[in-house]
Amino acid sequence: MGDMTYWLPVVWAAILVVAVAAYVILDGxxxxxxxxxxxxxxxxxxDVMMNTVAPFWDGNETWLVLGGVGVLVAFPMAYAIIMPAVYLPIIIMLLALIFRGVAFEFRWVAKPDHHSVWDVAFAGGSIVATFAQGVVLGGILQGITVENNAFAGGALDWLRPFPIFIGLALIAGYALLGATWLLMRTEGEVASRAREQAKALLPIVLVAMGIVSLWTPLATEHVAEVWFSWPNILYLSPVPILTAFAAWICWRSLVTGDELTPFIATIALFMLGLIGLGISNIPYLVPPSITFWQAAAPPESQIFTLVGVMIMLPLILGYTIFNYWTFRGKVRPGEGYH
Structure with missing residues (x-):
């Protein structure tokens, strides 16, 4: 049981990483x-913009559910600590996602002169949900006050400059993902405007990534030790080098007229950012005090739920791949899935 006690939390942590990465890309x-x-x-x-995501948008949020439930069943201590620390932004995020989903569906059945109301709701829900997600991430990364394996901070500990900055940075990041998606899936004026937006957003995202990369180690001693001690600085150097390379590829492909590469390069930027955050905090699930193993549920509970995940995860992946393959290609004016 000793080996299982070690490896099961690692397996569950890997599942959560997959869920978070999939959510950030697909719902991003x-x-x-x-x-x-x-x-x-x-x-x-x-109409064209909404039709590019009409077959996918609700399925994309499956990964958010998997991530949240995964933390609850595999790491209940972490769930019990994180939730009260960022409860308010999580509630705001969920309400914004619901509001956005309602706006998405109602817009298609509303009379044209009522579309503006649902357009505002769709845009507002997207912006608020994205900002709240960034605040939740920043609130966790800045460190959560823990005493006797329980949350011991205040309900507004997340209301600080670092989480607020992460929220704003994530808005720019998701907007870049959205622009490169439109470039890949549309044509004509929508695609041309998306290309120009992506050119404007890429430098903003890179500056934000640079600020976070410096702010985190300056504010957190253990992160500085991870990145700037020898020989770690040598071993981890590929991460910033690959990030710079992905940014260059993205910019070059935007300038040369490529349609697919900017989206792939933007995904690479996000994944490298997540890798960097993971390296900064491993093995802490609740920085800077609770590790995977400390937060883990009993091995029997982890095994029981792992069986279900091993059945459902391939089904979710298969459905997602099938869906994106089926609805591949450009979306043109007048075409749609509603």
Missing amino acids: FDLGLGILFPFYKTEEHR
């Missing part, structure tokens, strides 16, 4: 469209 460009929505004024353009 989805929310990004809502963030960009106010910049597309015509009804035709907005």
Whole structure:
């Protein structure tokens, strides 16, 4: 049982990483469209934008559910600590996602002269949900006050400069994902505008990543030790080098007229950012005090739920791949899935 006690939390941590990465990529460009929505004024353009994600948007949030439930069943101590620390932004995020989902569906059945109401709801829900997600991430990364394996901070500990900055940075990041998605899935004026938006957003995202990369180690001693001690600085150097390379590829492909590469390069930027955050905090699930193993449920509970995940995860992956393959290609004005 000793080996299982060690490896089961690691397996569950890997599952959570997959869920978070999948959610950030898939729902990221989805929310990004809502963030960009106010910049597309015509009804035709907005219809095209929404039709690019109509077959996917609700399925994308499956990964958010998997991540949240995974923390609850595999790491109940971490769940009990994290939730009260960021309870308010999580509630705001969920309400914004619900509001956005209602706006998405109601817009299609509303009379054209009522579309503006649902357009505002769709854009507002996307922006608020994205900002709240960034605040939750920042609130966890800045460290949670823990005493006797329980949350011992205040309900507004997340209301600090670092989480607020992460929230704003994530808005820019998701908008970049949304712009490169539109570039890949549309044509004509929508695609041209998306390309220009991506060119404007990429430097903002890179500056934000640079600020976070410096702010985190300066504010947290154990993160500084991870990145700037020898020989770690040598071993971890590929992460910033690959990030710079992905950014260069993204910019070059935007300038040369490529349609697919900017989206792939933006995904690479996000994944490298997540890798960097993971390296900074491993093995802490609740920085800077609770590790995977300390937060883990009893091995029997982890095994029981792991069996279910091993059955459902391939099904979710298979459905997602099938869905994206089926609805591949450009979306043109007048075409749609509603």
